[in-house]
Amino acid sequence: MNSLTRSIKNSGDELFRYIMSVDKIPLLTEEEELYYAKKKDEGDINAAKMLVSSHLRFVVKIATMFKNYGLPLMDLISEGNIGLMRAVRTYDYKKGYKLATYSMWWIRSYIQEYILRTWSIVKIGTNEAQKKLFFNLRKIKNKILSYNSRKYLNNDDVKQISESLNVTRQDVVDMDSRISSGDFFLNQRINDEDGSEIMDLIPAKQPLQDVVVDNKRIDAKEMKLLNESLNILNEREREIIKLRKLTDTPLTLSEISKKCNVSGERVRQIEARAIEKMKNYILNVSSK
Numbered sequence: 001m002n003s004l005t006r007s008i009k010n011s012g013d014e015l016f017r018y019i020m021s022v023d024k025i026p027l028l029t030e031e032e033e034l035y036y037a038k039k040k041d042e043g044d045i046n047a048a049k050m051l052v053s054s055h056l057r058f059v060v061k062i063a064t065m066f067k068n069y070g071l072p073l074m075d076l077i078s079e080g081n082i083g084l085m086r087a088v089r090t091y092d093y094k095k096g097y098k099l100a101t102y103s104m105w106w107i108r109s110y111i112q113e114y115i116l117r118t119w120s121i122v123k124i125g126t127n128e129a130q131k132k133l134f135f136n137l138r139k140i141k142n143k144i145l146s147y148n149s150r151k152y153l154n155n156d157d158v159k160q161i162s163e164s165l166n167v168t169r170q171d172v173v174d175m176d177s178r179i180s181s182g183d184f185f186l187n188q189r190i191n192d193e194d195g196s197e198i199m200d201l202i203p204a205k206q207p208l209q210d211v212v213v214d215n216k217r218i219d220a221k222e223m224k225l226l227n228e229s230l231n232i233l234n235e236r237e238r239e240i241i242k243l244r245k246l247t248d249t250p251l252t253l254s255e256i257s258k259k260c261n262v263s264g265e266r267v268r269q270i271e272a273r274a275i276e277k278m279k280n281y282i283l284n285v286s287s288k
Contacts, residue, residue, distance in 0.1 A: 019060060027054055037051065055088075056084070058103070062108060063107075083107040084106065084107055086106050087106035134175060137165075225281075228285070229282055232281055233274050243256055244271055
């Protein structure tokens with residue numbers, strides 16, 4: 001039993017059995033790897049399977065490097081295996097490097113993409129610089145804080161990290177906050193006694209139903225008063241009020257003067273008089 005197997009022994013029966021099984025698969029010699037790579041390029045499926053199976057323990061080794069992100073190691077291994085199969089499919093032995101060297105990038109890439117998709121319900125790492133920040137910030141932060149015997153990053157630390165990873169200071173601050181706090185859920189309880197949840201503290205964007213009903217009742221009452229007040233006006237006053245106040249595109253005094261064949265000043269006087277009559281009617285009715 002090698003050191004990798006011993007370190008994972010207590011991680012779960014399924015994972016342990018998997019590690020034990022891939023640990024028994026013999027590694028290929030350079031000559032054997034070259035042979036199977038050539039056969040794979042000729043369309044031999046079994047040769048491709050041999051290349052994949054002989055590197056499964058390599059995937060486990062890489063996956064354990066990401067075990068501190070709080071995701072099941074078996075899931076990380078599964079994603080890494082997909083990356084390994086992609087690497088085998090595109091591997092070109094003619095370029096002179098070993099399959100392990102070539103597949104390392106694919107395995108890490110698939111595992112990292114899985115972590116970014118799964119670690120948080122809110123999307124993070126939207127570009128290469130952000131991904132680099134996500135996977136390096138914790139290590140750099142721990143190194144800085146342990147060296148300086150501090151618990152939190154200061155402005156100089158943030159500046160140093162931003163420059164070394166080629167991101168903005170705000171990116172460092174935001175990512176540090178995301179990694180440190182993680183996600184929380186709206187149905188998470190904040191008081192076991194009354195069963196209240198976080199969502200109970202969030203103000204509603206829409207008004208409560210009783211408020212909606214009251215507003216509709218008020219609107220209906222105001223509309224009724226408006227129609228009644230319009231009915232006490234004479235025909236010209238009513239027409240001018242509608243053209244000036246009750247249309248989506250109100251007309252100007254000049255436009256109405258031409259339409260009604262009176263001066264703009266006369267239109268203004270009629271409008272003022274009509275509004276005064278309507279106000280008096282509404283006040284009189286409301287006071288009763």
